[in-house]
Amino acid sequence: MILLALLKIFLLILPLLIAVAYLTLAERKIMASIQRRKGPNVVGIYGLLQPLADGLKLFVKETILPSSASTKIFIIAPILTFFVGLLSWCVIPFGEGLVYADLNIGVLYLLSISSLGVYGIIIAGWSSNSKYAFLGALRSTAQMISYEVSIGLIIISVLLCTGSLNFSEIVLAQQTVWYFIPLFPMMIMFYISILAETNRAPFDLPEAEAELVAGYNVEYSAMGFALFFLGEYANMILMSSLTVLLFFGGWLPIFNWNFFFWIPAIIWFSLKTTLLLFGFIWVRSSFPRYRYDQLMRLGWKVFLPYSLSYIFFVSSILISFDWLPQ
Structure with a gap:
């Protein structure tokens, strides 16, 4: 075993x-x-x-430890960030039965594990004993916490339609139609939110090269920097996979088109994830960086009320037409 x-x-x-x-x-x-x-x-x-x-x-390359840093915590921070990034993948299904742990509370597990990533970032900024690293860590933490709220509320809209916290059941509930069609505004907000959650452009304020050099990881080199780098890109792939599971039917074909059944589930799932990752890169190449007040305004004054109101809208539709999942 x-x-x-x-x-x-x-x-x-x-x-x-x-x-x-x-x-x-x-x-x-x-x-x-x-x-x-x-x-x-x-x-x-x-x-x-x-x-x-x-x-x-x-x-x-040689690992350089700043003389003023808290050495033990400084070393632990990138390891924690990378380890948390890998733990989240346990509940992601790539096909029917192709999952490490098919938990009934998979969504709660993913949200709880992904929220732990904040600790690695804030520890890295604080232990570096550098004002620039600490400022970058505070920015990143505030940004991630702000957009986790809207991400959670958007996921609730999907859960209302599905009636389950299990990712495999969420995918199988989309056999008739993918959720991005009835929940299209939520899908757009979710995609923008995961750009902010992963600190990607145009929301890369924690790593704003113009004023902060590199943000919370400015004092890191060699493998410490590499672990942060791996954690960030693994998180990008994770969030794209999560979007595919919640809104694009996971490994399922659209509208049950028989044409797609010969494609292995894992390849079909990977193709959808790759398209969303292409969007990450396209956005980075095309849009200028937001100001920090604009970033916070978008999260708290736009996405939060819209996602809350859409939850009421979805629940009222489900109750009115007696479509609540049993």
Whole structure:
């Protein structure tokens, strides 16, 4: 049993780490194409070995510990961020039965684990004993907490339609129609919220290079920086996968089109996730950064009231037509 559990963990983590590595390459290539320049094209054919070269470079570089930092906590922070980023994947189903732990409270588990990521960031900023790192950590923490509220409320709208906290059951409830059609405004708000939750442009205020250099991880180098980097990109893939599960039918084809049944579930799921990740990169290439007051205004004065009102709207429709799931 232990060997089987270890094998399942290995089969889950290894493809994730490869996906993170090549997501960085895809981002650099796509952004280069959008900006009419060449991306990485020297290391390997078409630059395909560039992520491996970058990983090796970070692995062999010297780890520098600031003399004024709280050393033990400083080292723990990136490990915690990376570990929390991997834990969230336990409940993500890639196909029917293709999940490490099919929990009945999978949504609650995911929300609780993902909220722990704030601790790694605030610990990194505080333990660095640098005003710039601490300011970046405070920005990031405030931003993540603000948009977790709207993300939670939007998920409640989906749960009202499904009647279950199990991700597999949420996907199977979309066999007739994907939820992005009846819940389209919620899907748009959710996608914008996950951009803010993962500190991605145009909401990359914690890492604003112009005024904060690199935010909470400014004092980190070598493997410490690499772990933060891996955690951030793993979180991007996680949030895109979550969007696919909640609004795009997971591994299911749209409207039960038989044409798609020959495609393996995991490939179909991965294609949807890849399209959403392309949106992350496209937005980064196209939009300028928000001001911090605009960021907070969007979260608390726009998304919060809209998501709350949509919960009342969805629940009233379900009750009026007696569509509440049993």
